[in-house]
Amino acid sequence: MRRLRPAVFAVDPERAHVAAVRAVASAGPVLARVPGLRVRDPRLRQDVCGVSFPNPVGLGAGYDKWGAAVSGWHALGFGFVEVGTVTPQAQEGNPRPRLYRLPDDEALINRMGFNNDGAPATARRLAAAARSGWLRRIPVGVNIGKLKDTPADGAAADYAAALDRLWPYAAYIAVNVSSPNTPGLRDLQESSQLAGILDAVVSMNRDKASLTGLRSHPVFVKVAPELSADQLDAVVDLLGAVGADGIIVCNTTTSRDGLQSPAELRDEQGGLSGRPLAAPSLEMLRRVVARAPHVPVVSVGGVFDADEAWRRLRAGAKLVQVWTALVYEGPRLAARINRGLLERMDAEGVRDVRELAPPHVTDASAGD
């Protein structure tokens, strides 16, 4: 990938991203036959909240907002993919340009603003993936959000409406209250607002389950790295109270601390992702695990290689996700991370991925 970087990086970042998703979508069947792209090993498989994940390396939300390339992500060795953020109806997002590469920091800044096709179109695409059997091979998380123009008091209804359409295709639900690019969204992390949204999501989830006779899906909340320690504790404490299951730590940051990139790039508005997020994301993970060792955590932010994935799993994350590293490390990233995890497990005598968690980390849902 490093050799290809100059050619790829000559293309506008958003065009390159859309082209990459299209390529993965159309090349799925071909990719499935490329040797070494997928690592299949029972030692990587685990159940989290009753969902069986073939490996712990997922694609973070916002890469395949449309649910366009599920079979391709499977072929590339991902253990799960989080589709979205999806809003109840389509919206365009912010004006372009809205995505920037910061190669000196191996980072990105984006202010996409939930550009997406809306829940009905995304549901149709996921229905096609379900008919082809892909959703049985790779768990798809559905990440939901509110429309830009919906006021805070209508937010809960937006989340529920998006879920209403997408529920049949979700392995888990991610409630995104942490994008910096929808005005006021991150204020929804405050306990009373968040409780209202989670109530609406959890009750839609239960209604769907009882209507269909199927199990309800685990509900995860995705948080921002700017939460103070107390705010993070409050979110974690709220999960049990409202019947939500886990937490995704973390979304992009508005901080620009310690960057090497030129000021004109650093000063672009939006959320920063990639290498600079690794340390804050790990710190937040540790705090959640210390506060609530039974709460499953998906760790995301600056995971670039097997060493970093190992560190997150060792710190108590059940799963990790990548986004920015795919831009800098290329399409073999998931396979490389999984292979590296297996090598380290062999070297350290770890029998399977579940054993990586520190001894005090328990899974409340184990045995589901």
Ligand SMILES: Cc1cc2nc3c(=O)[nH]c(=O)nc-3n(C[C@H](O)[C@H](O)[C@H](O)COP(=O)(O)O)c2cc1C
């Ligand atoms: C261009 C771009 C778009 C994103 N869109 C979303 C989104 O729609 N919903 C969401 O929850 N996170 C979104 N994210 C955040 C990522 O899922 C992830 O939390 C963040 O980038 C940190 O991980 P990374 O350092 O591996 O990129 C987006 C990130 C990028 C770079």
